[in-house]
Amino acid sequence: MSYETTLSHDEHHAEHPTGLKRWVFTTNHKEIGTLYLIFSLIAFMLGGAMAMVIRAELFIPGLQLVNPEFFNQMTTMHALVMIFGAVMPAFVGLANWMVPLMIGAPDMALPRMNNWSFWILPFAFFLLLMTLFLPSGGPASGWTLYPPLSLQGGTNIAFVIFAIHLMGISSIMGAINIIVTILNMRAPGMTLLRMPLFVWTWLITGFLLIAVMPVLAGAVTMLLTDRFFGTSFFNAAGGGDPVMYQHIFWFFGHPEVYIMILPAFGIISEILPTFSRKPLFGYTSMVYATASIAFLSFIVWAHHMFTVGMPLGGNLFFMYATMVIAVPTGVKVFNWISTMWRGSMSFETPMLFALGFIVLFTIGGFSGLMLAIVPADFQYHDTYFVVAHFHYVLVTGSVFAIMAGVYYWLPKWTGYMYNEKLGKIHFWWSAISVNVLFFPQHYLGLAGMPRRIPDYAVQFAEFNMISSIGGFAFGLAQLLFIYIIWQAARGGERATDQVWDGARGLEWTVPSPAPLHTFDTPPKVDDSVTVHSDTLA
């Protein structure tokens, strides 16, 4: 098996093991990408099911379905599964599929490690989810695992911490692989400033991942030793401080937020030019804005913990630094709108999701700016206002961008067009229900409803019921999403190589479906094949 001879793609395929072995032993970036995406979809459904339990219990006041312990396990698990199981693997899957295609590389730089990055995940999640069936139940202290509460848990905490270690190992290896691929495997002529923005955002995301996942590992290791080996990191009686955990955790946690949104920015920056039939506006400033956001993400962590009683200087610093993030984020939104401006737009499903992203993510950004104002945060903190805020940026932000990306690239993956009519129904159904789900939560928070409570005072009843109805509808809409993907994988209208008439970039020069091996011989790249170059006009 060597690359010296140019084999046809079918012959390549024949050498491949088949059945389960094919997926377990694969080193191919497209197959591993597919694995990641399927894994992510399963986790998305599982995390969604947990959200349904939460919304069902909150449908009316009083406790009807689950007891408070289980409710807390559901909120904790919902977050862990969605963050580490759904959103992050989805982006890694998209990177696996698209980054080599976009930069003209034959595969990922370290193909065996690529396989390992993925195959740690199912085991890690088995370890995590298994805790739900232990006598003491799963973790119930929120996904942030704040001590001392998290240390009160029974048998689960050790398994949860080890599961997080495994996820961390997987993420770090995945990130190293993507960064090295981008820096080392670009085709001749694919200079850094010719790279598609999705590649750029992933380069920066990869850096963030390598920088902060080990810090999370450190934080949970300290939890482990405090719980089992008598250390006093988070125990004031021994000279430690419970708040110290929060500092270390959020030093990871805030960059983590951007890990989940920067690749989304990248996807949107790919889709808008295609369906506006006009080059991306301000490519270079987009790159700089992304880098600035990444830098700022390291110095704003304590805005998650304004109420812990930091000294005045600390609160002021973190308030100012947080407010500054609005500037590069604003630049991105303005650039996207300028990309659309005087374009020739059409509104296929990926474009609809991208536009939905811009509107709804911006709303999430606005509430984020409000949360940055410390005195106001003293009211908003730990209420449903915060829940509404981060679901706007994570669901209508990251998840909408992932869906946009899936619709955008699905024809390239499967070779078939998805059902456009169903895709549009999926978008409108999701976009409306998600607002019914999350918008009323702003009101609930402002009216004084704390987050993470299984039952509430009766004045919160109406908006909770509305929110739950939105939640069920949004959940149902995602079953349609699965059906659409399944349908497009099985057949339908043949996709052309370019797929979208406005699409430019290397990934649209290979056949649809993309053969298992592409760019065995690197393509020559100049401005004519790049979408974004400022020199294009």
Next chain:
Amino acid sequence: MKRTNELIVALAVMAVIIVVTWGIYAVGDNMPGGVTPFSKDVYQLHNVILAVVTVIGVLVFTAMFTSIIVHRKSKGQEPAKFTHSTAAEITWTAIPVLILVIMAIPATGVLIDMEETGGADINIKVTGYQWLWQYEYLEDEIGFYSTLDRDSNAARQINSGVDVHTVENYLLEVDKRLIVPTDTKIRFLLTSGDVIHSWWVPELGWKRDAIPGMVNEAWTLIEEEGIYRGQCAELCGKDHGFMPIVVEAVSPSEYRQWVADRKAEQAAEAGDEPSEVQQITAADEPAHNADQG
């Protein structure tokens, strides 16, 4: 021709967005203005920042939807070729910076004011436990525990069969309220006996975490007599949703009377058994009387 087209559409779009936004504000709840000088400051800050983001939002979305309506392929629109404009990019970097600076100034002022905890007339130590609050008036040496009231506690059990709408102040009533005087600077000293809690009464304008082994400070000066309700705001275990806070602000003279009564009551209790306050002194001794209902 095209310019006027864009302008007309833009105005129409803006009108629609403003109506929709107004509707969104009209149907929902807003933050309470509160009853202390800085709860009103916070409310004002909130309204100002909300107004700022709303105006920005209206402008941004107007531009976006105008483009969506006018610049369509189906209308035969030819794509323009421009890819950047340094002037525009500098403008939309500089203007937000300016807006942020203008926002930061009042926010800083209010924050400095809120941290000014010195010179209080009354010091109240608040200790969170799973899942109740302990209040100690440091000057008068009185204290008590405050826990979810009986009716709410009975109704909140799973499948209790009680219609929670019939329970007055469901989940927002306690057995013993925190009694405080109006027009008096009160300093709260917050800590915890087990895990992290957060003491929050929206009408007072802030919440502050109660952290085991650490004491946080905050203050208030209540201007109106009344009953103000809040809840624990930091996840603290299974009954996190069931440890409300009720503050009753009374006139200073009524307050002095209450203190005198309470002292007498406590002295009587002390004759029989050690007072409640002395029962729990060590931070590592958790209280379990909350979930016995």
Next chain:
Amino acid sequence: MAEHYYVPHTAKWPIVGSIGLFVMMLGAGSWLNQAAIGPWFTLAGSVIVLVMIFGWFAQVIGESEQGLYNRAVDGSFRQGMIWFIFSEVMFFAAFFGALFYARMFAVPWLGGEGAGAMTNELLFPEFDAAWPTAGPAQLGGDFQIIPAFELPLLNTLILLTSGLTITLAHWALKKAKRGALVGWMAATVALGSIFLYFQASEYVHAYQDLGLTLGSGIYGSTFFMLTGFHGLHVTLGTIMLIVITLRCMAGHFSKKNHFGFEAVAWYWHFVDVVWLGLFVFVYVI
């Protein structure tokens, strides 16, 4: 050298590694919860992981010696190693961060400085901020610390010297002086082992004579976690050095092509630099 970027078609070791890690973690979690099966699972998992590491590296070394890797593959390995070391740096950063936070904020506040005035007055009136400390409750009892300018200083010199010897070995390799190469490598391994021996005896001394344990409040926590994780990394580094030494003896590596050697040398220097941080912030200051 191969013309195309080498992409193996299948990889059998990663799934072995995943299963090994899973069994190991499942065992460790059960062990911590006093399940009798725990230690055995941990052991089995560790064995599987070790087999995986040796199998995987043997395969890669074999491919490398066959000349399947071109310059681009070599570049990927190099960059991958650099980013791996960066992730390790960040892992230590978390623990250094905890040390700095405790010393600059937590302990002074408990002692009543700055924002901690009321904390001290209401909760810990007896406590005066000082370093080292086992906290207001003096958890773990009285203890003494290990003086910086005795064994730790010697250890510093040993590690610094080992950084020198590995560089001399690298020069020898580049000049194709196989004998000197093996000699300097053996010296490096020896220095690493001596360091580990001293570290271990220091721990025994701390536990038996000084009363300093992992449970000695925040000082014991930061001291043992920082030096302990560093010690683990030195152990790993020493094993890697031994493997490289054996490969040198087996005639592996050429003047120009010896990434495996360099990767281990980088790792060793990283361990060295972390020690300097430890020496200054844990022992001296």
